Amino acid sequence: MNRSIRSLLGQRVRHAAFGLCILIGALVVLETIVKFFHISSYLLPPPTTIFYKLFENWGTIAPHLMVTTVEALTGFLLATVIAICLAVCCLWFPTLEKLILPMAVILQTVPVIVLAPVLVITLGNGIASKVVIAALIAFFPTFINAARGLVSIETPHLELFQTLNANRWQTLLKLRVPTALPYLFASLRIAAANCYIGAVIGEWVSASKGIGYLAQVYLYQINIDLLYATVLTSSFAALAFAYAIGLVETLMCPWSRESLGTQRP
Amino acid sequence: MESRTDITVSARNVGLDYNRIHQQAITVLRNITFDVKRAEFVVILGPSGCGKTTLLKTICGLISVTEGELIVDGEPPDIAKSRHKAVMSFQDACLLRWRTVLENVRLPEELGDQRTGNAAAMLELVGLSAFANAYPDELSGGMKQRVALARALNCQPTILAMDEPFGQLDEPGRATLNDELLRAWKNTQVTVVFVTHSVPEAVYLADRIIVLTQRPSTIGRVIDVPFARPRNAFLRSDPQFFALCNTISAILSSPAA
Numbered sequence A: 001m002n003r004s005i006r007s008l009l010g011q012r013v014r015h016a017a018f019g020l021c022i023l024i025g026a027l028v029v030l031e032t033i034v035k036f037f038h039i040s041s042y043l044l045p046p047p048t049t050i051f052y053k054l055f056e057n058w059g060t061i062a063p064h065l066m067v068t069t070v071e072a073l074t075g076f077l078l079a080t081v082i083a084i085c086l087a088v089c090c091l092w093f094p095t096l097e098k099l100i101l102p103m104a105v106i107l108q109t110v111p112v113i114v115l116a117p118v119l120v121i122t123l124g125n126g127i128a129s130k131v132v133i134a135a136l137i138a139f140f141p142t143f144i145n146a147a148r149g150l151v152s153i154e155t156p157h158l159e160l161f162q163t164l165n166a167n168r169w170q171t172l173l174k175l176r177v178p179t180a181l182p183y184l185f186a187s188l189r190i191a192a193a194n195c196y197i198g199a200v201i202g203e204w205v206s207a208s209k210g211i212g213y214l215a216q217v218y219l220y221q222i223n224i225d226l227l228y229a230t231v232l233t234s235s236f237a238a239l240a241f242a243y244a245i246g247l248v249e250t251l252m253c254p255w256s257r258e259s260l261g262t263q264r265p
Numbered sequence B: 001m002e003s004r005t006d007i008t009v010s011a012r013n014v015g016l017d018y019n020r021i022h023q024q025a026i027t028v029l030r031n032i033t034f035d036v037k038r039a040e041f042v043v044i045l046g047p048s049g050c051g052k053t054t055l056l057k058t059i060c061g062l063i064s065v066t067e068g069e070l071i072v073d074g075e076p077p078d079i080a081k082s083r084h085k086a087v088m089s090f091q092d093a094c095l096l097r098w099r100t101v102l103e104n105v106r107l108p109e110e111l112g113d114q115r116t117g118n119a120a121a122m123l124e125l126v127g128l129s130a131f132a133n134a135y136p137d138e139l140s141g142g143m144k145q146r147v148a149l150a151r152a153l154n155c156q157p158t159i160l161a162m163d164e165p166f167g168q169l170d171e172p173g174r175a176t177l178n179d180e181l182l183r184a185w186k187n188t189q190v191t192v193v194f195v196t197h198s199v200p201e202a203v204y205l206a207d208r209i210i211v212l213t214q215r216p217s218t219i220g221r222v223i224d225v226p227f228a229r230p231r232n233a234f235l236r237s238d239p240q241f242f243a244l245c246n247t248i249s250a251i252l253s254s255p256a257a
Ligand SMILES: Nc1ncnc2c1ncn2[C@@H]1O[C@H](COP(=O)(O)OP(=O)(O)O)[C@@H](O)[C@H]1O
Pocket: B018, B019, B020, B028, B046, B047, B048, B049, B050, B051, B052, B053, B054, B055, B215
C-alpha cells in the first residue's frame, strides 16, 4: 500500500501544480486586461503591483496573518470536534437529531455578519469571539457530512457486524467511522476555507490585530493595493490549509474514491 | 440427552411475521419444523421471496422468531450468536475496503468477546495466503467470496449460514468455490446451512435439501442426496445427478411448491 499512497500523493501534488499553473495564467490575463484598458488602480490594481506591495510589506502583514491563522485553526478544531461528537450522539439518539438539526439550520441561515457583532459584544474583542465565529461558520458542513457519513453504511455490512456480535463502539470505530471518513474530509475542506472567512469577519467587526483589522485600516487609507495584498494572504493561507487537509485524507483513507480520482463515472 | 448434542439446529413450528411500517404485517415463515445434524450440509431451496434469507437470519439470531421454538447448538439463537456459534455470510462478500485481506479475516477476532482465531490458517485453507496483504479492490469476485469464507470460518462457528454466497459468480468460478467450500467443511466439521437458487449447486453440495413453498412458506419437501463423498467434477456429469436435479426442478416449478 505504501507504494500506492505515494502514487496518490504524487497525483495530488500534480493536481496542485496544475492548479497553480492555471492561477498564474489567469493572473497574466488579468494583468494584460488592466494594462490594456488602463483600468484605474483604485478599481483593480494590476497583479504585479499587488505582489510587489505584498513583498514590500510582508513584515507588517505576517504577524496579522499569524493571528488570523491561529483564530481560524482554533475555530476549525473546535467546530470539527463538536460536529463529530454531535454527529455520533445523533446516530445513537435519533431524537437528538430532530432537536439539533433545526437549530443548526437556523444558526446557518442567520448571516454571520449579523451574529458577529453580538458575539464580539458578549465575548469581547479579543481572540475568543473570532474563534467562535470561525467555529460557527465551519461547523455546519462538517456536522451535516459527519452525520450523513456515519449512517451511509450498507445494510449487509451492518448485518455482518451484527452476526459477528460487534458492540456499538466496535461498530462505530471499525465500520461507521471508516465509512464516514471520505464524507468528513469533503466537508473539512469546505470548513478549512470557511474558518478563515469567519475569523476575518470577526476581526472586521472589531479587533486590534488580524487580517480583517489590517484590511479595514488599508481601506480607510484608501490603500487599495495593500488591501488586496492583505486579503490575498489569508486566501492563500486558507487554500494551503484546504490542500493540507486533502493530503491528510490521502494518507488516512487511500481507499476513498475521491482521493483515487480515477473511478469517476 | 445424547441426541441433543447431535443436533445443531432444531426448529419446532417456527413462524415469523414481519411488522412493516405503514403496512400490514406479513407472515413469511409458518410452521417450519426441521433438525440439522452436527457437521451436516443442508441446502435450502425455494422460490424467490419465500423467506430463505429470513430463515437464515433467525438461525443466526439476527431476527427472532415470532412463533414456535428455535434452538441453535443447545441455546436460543441470540445466545448462540453472542458466542460466535452461528455466523452468517452474505451474497455480497461484505469485505471492508480499508482493510487488507488478512485484516478482513482477522475482523471476528476483534469483535464481540471473542479473542481467539487463526486468520493465517483460514486464509491458507481457502488458498489465498499469497494475497494476505492485498486490498479487496484488487481481488476478483471469487477471491472476495473466499476471503468472506475464511473470515466466517475464523469465528470457529458451529453453524455456518450462507446466503447465496456464490450467486454472482460465473459457472466455473462457482464450481471451484463449491469444491473449496466442501474441503473447508470437511476440514472444520462445521455445520452448514446453505441457501441457493441453483438446483445443480444444491445437489452437488448437500447431504439434504429442504424445499420451501411459496410465502407464507413452510417446508414442502425434504430430499436426501445419496451421492458419496468426497464429490468431484465427475458427479456433475452423472446421469443420476441429472435425474435428481430434474426431480427437484419439477418440485420447485410445480404449483404446489
Ligand atoms: N426487514 C423486512 N421487513 C419487512 N419485510 C421483509 C423484510 N425482509 C424481508 N421481507 C419480506 O419477506 C419476504 C421474504 O424475504 P427473504 O427472506 O429475503 O426471501 P428470499 O431470501 O427467500 O428471497 C419477502 O417478501 C420480503 O419482501
